[in-house]
Amino acid sequence: MDRPVLQVALDLVELKRAVEIAGEALEGGVDWLEVGTPLIKSEGMNAVREIKKAYGVKTLADMKTIDTGSVEVEMAAKSGADVIIILGLSDDSTIQEAIRAARKYGAEVMADLINVPDPVERAKELEELGVDYINVHVGIDQQMKGMDPLDVLSKVVEAVSIPVAAAGGLDAEKAASCVALGARIVIVGSNIVKSRNVTESARRVREAIDEAWKEGRKVEMRRRSLEEETREILLKVSTPNISDAMHRARAMRDIYPIVRGKKVVGKAVTVSTMDGDWAKTVEAIDVAGKGDVIVIKCSGDTAAVWGELATRSCINKGIEGVIIDGAVRDVDDIRELGYPVFAKREVPNAGEPKGFGEINVKIECGGIEVKPGDWIVADDNGVMVIPKERAYEIARRALEVKKHEERIRGEIEDKGRTLAEIVELYKWEKVQ
Ligand SMILES: O=C(CO)[C@H](O)[C@H](O)COP(=O)(O)O
Incomplete structure (x- = not known):
């Protein structure tokens, strides 16, 4: 069996920075590039085109499609997406339409289980419907409440035979645990893209998941209490x-x-x-x-x-x-x-x-x-x-603010940029 796939979620709003960060992440051993939902909302399908053109590696579009499966998948596939991420919560007809559209363009479909009430049952149905990958995903707002993809991952892995991805607040240690629990793809956003040294952070995750995969590492699931954390x-x-x-x-x-x-x-x-x-x-x-x-x-x-x-x-x-x-x-x-x-x-x-x-x-x-x-x-x-x-929740959100600032601080100190330049301040001033 091949080593696990490391996918980076480019959850940014500025395309120029996303392209740069994608390059740094690839250097650190990332395999697949995911054009994150915020980037798609900010830059549209152009973000998919630019990322695909820049590196040519397997590119995913996190469309989070809930309706009009065919139209959204077609747009992303035509723009260069190899895999389109849709919501497992969608109606079966949306899933089927998404798969039909993907097949026309030689693309694949990943179904995201975010917010699905019974992830194990829905994963089985989604496999039956023909999706190519299942993503056991705890969303960013849910992570802030203490939810963790590790909680249901192994049950989903046991329930289906297609490759299962895991996402939601993963760092090197948690990503390794996901691999030990049977995830074939680990998706990491914030802990790579907001890091001051993206290449080094990606490398840490790469090494941790490869080691877990080689050694069939046992998972230590001890979690600290929410108060301790x-x-x-x-x-x-x-x-x-x-x-x-x-x-x-x-x-x-x-x-x-x-x-x-x-x-x-x-x-x-x-x-x-x-x-x-x-x-x-x-x-x-x-x-x-x-x-x-x-x-x-x-x-x-x-x-x-x-x-x-x-x-x-x-x-x-x-x-x-x-x-x-x-x-x-x-x-x-x-x-x-x-x-x-x-x-x-x-x-x-x-x-x-x-x-x-x-x-x-x-x-x-x-x-x-x-x-x-x-x-x-x-x-x-x-x-x-x-x-x-x-x-x-507030502690976790404050930590995200700190991480976001660390990356920006790095760009100011190491690359000589200004804050306005980095966050595209003029573009993002409120339209009056
Ligand atoms: O799809 C997403 C949020 O809806 C993110 O891309 C996914 O959760 C990975 O990012 P992180 O590692 O920061 O949780």
Whole structure:
């Protein structure tokens, strides 16, 4: 049996960059080039033509066809696509029309199982209908919720005898696991095309899948909990990455780092208190656990609700940091301790521990709503709040923002280009 196929998904919107990245990916050992759906939507069939003409290797058009199978397949095949990707969700008549059209032009059809309710049953039906390949695919938005193609891959492989592809957030390790589970084609997008060194990233995947194929590697399926993964990812991304991932969500207003150069990531233990009343803020240290962040809303900022001794207590308990919509004192000591405290104002005077307020209630801090358990990420840019229900998703989206920027940074630093040139800013300004 031949070695597994490595297919790169050129999920970009700029054709010039896609052609360049395709070349770099081929150098790293990619076999097939997929013209991604965003590129097709941005540049039309011209993208298929240009990619095919530039390299002459097997080229796929990810049309994601759901209707008019014949028309869409014909367009792509005439433009040079060797394989056209259509949606397995389509009506059987669309699939049959797509296959008939493909045969006229000597092209093949790959059916994508994205969003199919019963992937194993549908894969069997699609094989029966005559598609050439099945793609077990978890879409980009689904990946952000923690879905993984590995979850159903082996069942689909067992159910059909045509080659099965796998796609959806694959890196070298996951791609190797897909091969070990029987995938004949691995499709990698973001982890190659957004990488700063495309050739090197492609090579890593190439080596990993070839090794898995030669050695019949066993798959280790241990997955970390979503919470572990969320924390790990949030430690890698910045607050600007998170803001972008949340459609430019606002950071807290008027809250500044008392100690610069520190990063805070953790789940919120919230405190609502009165100006200068430090009873609940200090009691919250005993409520919070390792890895938490204390987030305090005060009714004013004339007297401190936080100082050096509270900070030392936090350090003892492994609490990640403190965010205060109010006043802090002992800032020189806090700086010496190097502990991340973010606050609105610095003052010398403390208030009294009267005990007004509550711990772990919904508050508004720096103008942003914070619920107990929401994720807080703070750095020198500011403080972001991620609602706990969307924490994993936002973390994954922020990581995509970071990866996207890494590739652009590389083009600025290594190729001497400008940002406007790379992202074709003038072309993509909003039409008025
Ligand atoms: O078709 C796609 C999205 O709908 C992508 O091309 C596919 O998911 C591969 O990209 P990635 O590796 O970034 O998930």
